[in-house]
Amino acid sequence: MSDEGLDRRTFLKSAAAVGTTIAASTVTAQAATPARKEPSGLPGEKIIGRPGSDFMVDVIKATGIEYIASNPASSFRSLHESIVNYGGNRKPEFLTCMHEESSVAMAHGYAKAAGKPMGVLAHGTVGLQHAAMAVYNAWCDRVPVMLFAGNFMDAAHRRPGVEWYHCVQDPGGILRDYIKWDDQPASLQHFAESVMRGYKFATTPPMEPVLITADGMLQEHAIEDEAKLVIPKLTLTVPPQGEAGALREAAKMMAGAENLVIIADRAARTQEGVKRMVELAEALNAPVVDLGGRMNFPTTHYLNRSEDGRALVRDADVVLMLEVADPWGQLNTISDPQHQYRRLAKPDVKMIHLTLADNLMKSNYQDAQRFCPCDLSISGDVEASLPALTEAVRASGVSRGGRTEELRAQHRAMKERTRAAAANGFDATPVSTARLSAELWQVLKGEKWCLAESRLLSWSARLWPATEHYNFLGHAGAAGVGYTAPAAVGAALANRDKGIVTAVIQPDGDLMYAPGVLWTAAHHKIPILMLMHNNRAYHQEVMHLQKMAGLHNRRMDTARIGTAIENPNIDYAGLARAQGVWAEGPITDPAAIGPALKRAIAMVKRGEPALVDVVTQGR
Amino acid sequence: MIRFSLSILFFASAALAQDPPPSGSAERGREAFLKYQCYTCHGTVGQGGERGAGPRLLPNLFPWVAFSMQTRTPRQDMPAYRKDHLGDQDLADIYAYLRSMKPSPAVANIPLLNFEEKR
Numbered sequence: 210m211s212d213e214g215l216d217r218r219t220f221l222k223s224a225a226a227v228g229t230t231i232a233a234s235t236v237t238a239q240a241a242t243p244a245r246k247e248p249s250g251l252p253g254e255k256i257i258g259r260p261g262s263d264f265m266v267d268v269i270k271a272t273g274i275e276y277i278a279s280n281p282a283s284s285f286r287s288l289h290e291s292i293v294n295y296g297g298n299r300k301p302e303f304l305t306c307m308h309e310e311s312s313v314a315m316a317h318g319y320a321k322a323a324g325k326p327m328g329v330l331a332h333g334t335v336g337l338q339h340a341a342m343a344v345y346n347a348w349c350d351r352v353p354v355m356l357f358a359g360n361f362m363d364a365a366h367r368r369p370g371v372e373w374y375h376c377v378q379d380p381g382g383i384l385r386d387y388i389k390w391d392d393q394p395a396s397l398q399h400f401a402e403s404v405m406r407g408y409k410f411a412t413t414p415p416m417e418p419v420l421i422t423a424d425g426m427l428q429e430h431a432i433e434d435e436a437k438l439v440i441p442k443l444t445l446t447v448p449p450q451g452e453a454g455a456l457r458e459a460a461k462m463m464a465g466a467e468n469l470v471i472i473a474d475r476a477a478r479t480q481e482g483v484k485r486m487v488e489l490a491e492a493l494n495a496p497v498v499d500l501g502g503r504m505n506f507p508t509t510h511y512l513n514r515s516e517d518g519r520a521l522v523r524d525a526d527v528v529l530m531l532e533v534a535d536p537w538g539q540l541n542t543i544s545d546p547q548h549q550y551r552r553l554a555k556p557d558v559k560m561i562h563l564t565l566a567d568n569l570m571k572s573n574y575q576d577a578q579r580f581c582p583c584d585l586s587i588s589g590d591v592e593a594s595l596p597a598l599t600e601a602v603r604a605s606g607v608s609r610g611g612r613t614e615e616l617r618a619q620h621r622a623m624k625e626r627t628r629a630a631a632a633n634g635f636d637a638t639p640v641s642t643a644r645l646s647a648e649l650w651q652v653l654k655g656e657k658w659c660l661a662e663s664r665l666l667s668w669s670a671r672l673w674p675a676t677e678h679y680n681f682l683g684h685a686g687a688a689g690v691g692y693t694a695p696a697a698v699g700a701a702l703a704n705r706d707k708g709i710v711t712a713v714i715q716p717d718g719d720l721m722y723a724p725g726v727l728w729t730a731a732h733h734k735i736p737i738l739m740l741m742h743n744n745r746a747y748h749q750e751v752m753h754l755q756k757m758a759g760l761h762n763r764r765m766d767t768a769r770i771g772t773a774i775e776n777p778n779i780d781y782a783g784l785a786r787a788q789g790v791w792a793e794g795p796i797t798d799p800a801a802i803g804p805a806l807k808r809a810i811a812m813v814k815r816g817e818p819a820l821v822d823v824v825t826q827g828r
Numbered sequence: 829m830i831r832f833s834l835s836i837l838f839f840a841s842a843a844l845a846q847d848p849p850p851s852g853s854a855e856r857g858r859e860a861f862l863k864y865q866c867y868t869c870h871g872t873v874g875q876g877g878e879r880g881a882g883p884r885l886l887p888n889l890f891p892w893v894a895f896s897m898q899t900r901t902p903r904q905d906m907p908a909y910r911k912d913h914l915g916d917q918d919l920a921d922i923y924a925y926l927r928s929m930k931p932s933p934a935v936a937n938i939p940l941l942n943f944e945e946k947r
Contacts, residue, residue: 545905628935628943633884634875635938641871642878647940654944667879674943751868752881759907765914768865827868828877 261397262291262428264438268401269301269328271440272408274355276319276702278304278312279330280339284359284375287428288330301328304702304733307725309336311695313343313418315726316354318661318696321503321682322703322711324479326353326411333360333380333422341384342689347418348387349534349576350502350686351475353411354418355404356384361425362393380422386573389417397427398438405441413446414478414590415565448478451563451589453597459529459561459585460601466527466559469495472518472539475502476531476591480678483507485595486531492602494609495529496521496616501664502534504681509674511617516627516671522554530562531591537581546756561585563594576687627671639824640799642742643668648802649712649740652810656710661697666714666742666828679709690747691722694739698730701737701818710813712738715820717774717781718747724784730818731789738813739785740806741822743795745775748827785820794822849892849927850920857925860918864909874926882906889926896923 265288269277281289292303306312309331316327331340337358347354358380361367367376377383381391390410394400400423407419432438463469471490477483486506490497496514498521499506506513514521522528522539530536540554562583569577587594631643646668653660663670663681670681682700685692697713704711720741730737746769754768769775778795785792791812793805802823809819861867869882876884890898899909899919909919935941 546907625935628941630876630884631941632935632938633886633932634871634873635932635941637871637873637875639872641875644940647938650943651940664879672941672943746868748868749880751865755865755868755907756905757907758913759902759909762908762910762912765864765907765909768868826871826875826877828871828879828881 257429257431259432259435260287260291260428261430261432262287262423263295264397264432264435265400265423265428266291266296266301268404268440270296272355272404272443273300274326274328275300275302276304277301277328277330277357278306278315278699280306280309280312280336282330282332282336282359282375283372284332284336284361284425285330285357285423285428286359287425288357288359288423291428304729306729308723309339310343310691311698311723311726311729313340313347313354313356314692314695315699315702315729317343317347317350317352317686317692318682318699318701319703320347320352320354320416320699321350321696322659322661322679322700322709326355326408327699328355328357330357330359332375333358334375334377334383337380337383337420342687343692343695344384344418345387345574346686346689346692348574348686350683351415351417352686353416355408355411356388356418356420358420358422359425359428360393360422362395363424363426366426381420384418384420386571387418387576389419389569391420391422393422394424394427397432400427401438401440405443408443409446414448415569417569448590448593449565449588450597451587451594453601455585455587456589456594456598457601457604459563459587459598460605460607462559462561462585463493463495463527463529463602464605464607466495466525468521468524469493469527469529470514470518470521470525471495471497471529471531472500472522472533473497473505473531473591474500474533475683477503477505477678478590478592482592482595483676483678485592485599487512489595489599489602492599493607494612494616496619498522499670500533501667501670501681502532502683504663504675504678504683505531507676508670509676511613511620513620514623516623517619519553522558525554525558527559527561528554530560530564532564532566533562534566534576535578536560536562536583537579540581541579546760559584561587563587563589563591563598565590631668631672634826636799637826638797638799639744639826640797640802641826642666642828643672644799645714645740645742645802645823645825646672648799648806649714649738651803652738652806653710653712657708659700659704659709659711661700661711661713661737662693665693665716669714679704679707690719693719695723695726695729697737697739698726698735698818701730701735702733705736705816710738710810711736712740714742715739717741717743717745717779720781720784721774721779725788727785727790727818727820728788734816735818736813736816737818738806738809739790739818739820740809741781741794741820742825743781743822744825744827745778746773746827748772751827781822782820785818790818790820792820792822794820796821796823849923850916852917852920852922852924854921854924854928856918857921857923857928860914860922861925864914864918864922866922869906873929873932875932885926886929887931889923892923
């Protein structure tokens, strides 16, 4: 320890020689090696001019991570300081968060919009405990997040008291059931290699969060023998294509189908993926049901039949599933609340599943969904496999073009039914959810737009013309409440520099899990249009209470006890304004929504967050 | 769902001639519709809800017998509202409330629902 210290005079004298050059794969010393002298023994004279956390910042920079979302915490204080001062708080930039759950959910939304991971910094104990639910969401949504945890492994160096509460033998143990990989590096070189390995693992489909622990003393101690430290070159893994013979077999099965339906969930990773989905669907002239885990297929395309899934499955003799999270649930159902089984598909329907789900092997959490027998199971990334699959379909000589006009008519009929359904109660107070969606479209339709959460209210995916992969970002993954607001802010951050306007229809209960993310949006100038779906309840749970009361032959009028968020009503506009966010509401008159949204979008286009609170129907 | 609805309508139609709707108060019915939480799934004006919520009740309200059957001994996912906790008069009032509803405007008359399709 003592020989790591530099006296202040020597340090200042040598400071001018500090360099910041990073070779492509080798870090050179940043500070000229100063002459050392015996320490005076006064603690205040000790200076560590080149802590290990500086090297950690070099490593993080080498991955291309642009942001680190975090609540500040002592177990990574050195890394925090290095990010800010040594790294210049740029790539990565430190994002000040109000809850670790917000940090991770921001990273979750960011990754889906940016196409690459964000970093998250958290205490190895209480921080990861706060973060856990959001990590589980990201796990279930197959989204990469680079988690870093601070921890003092060497008990001999821990300060007494709180620091012991905030240390843990095995930080990864908190999350290991729902992260892809974790490591607790024992040296800086180990850290560099583990970060690169973790980044590769996280971004290789099926993408998932990973956790790297940054040991507190590794952060705070001076770097030893820096010339020997190497930051390994980062080369991302090319996603795997399904085996060619199996894809040909799938093409053959589909070519012979009478009623074929394609069901896609987390299939497209990019706009190229959407294009490839269209090419496959057109080659087969087959209807596509987009389950919306990602934006897979244009809502405007005549083969989009996302609302007709049940009927299409019922009549299908072949179903092609593309990275579907719950394949069993597409072919079968269990009623609620009676739990009665019902088959939806024909008993002899042929099912093909192209997925990487079989590459994920965890036991405890049940996100694998019910086992679904399959006639042809192909391990492969959908987007990478589609060109070969489409080529195999074309080579099979399939000709299904004769049904085009019928399919066009069915698509038009689906759209007309949706609009007719949306018209019901259009002028109602509280405001209908269809009206909410239609009003939001009016201010987005002239923009490059992104709806950061597109399934809690599905009207937008059903009504809006959407053709771009960035339009819809799907959902939380595990339905863990508290995702929507922070994920939307993270997505808006990624979209900020792309000229994409980000909006979200924000449930009230979800916002109240960690409303401090509004402050984060205001502080970091993250432009987002947040339209409150304020039904003043945990509405899903109201309905569950009713179902149980009906099942138990008990009274229904108590269903809002423990489920309603009223008496007093929450002033969401006030909540937002208190944190520096422009806001209006609560709005109860449907006619007042449009003008408020115009004012809000003007703020967003100036680079500010804005919130419009609308009191809505339950669903 | 369609088969279920048709069978309900068949029996309901047969019964309708013998069992007209009881008299009820639309005003009391609105209060009961809210009190007994019908609106949480079906919307305050019977417009229906999204994803896991209830279907729309209007237009084409079930005939009284079918409506009553579905409320008391529901098929599918709706909770059962039995007489112990929703009296006959309350149910009749709710039915009167739903019958009193004005039809929603047609899609063609709602400019906000005219979405442009690119292809």
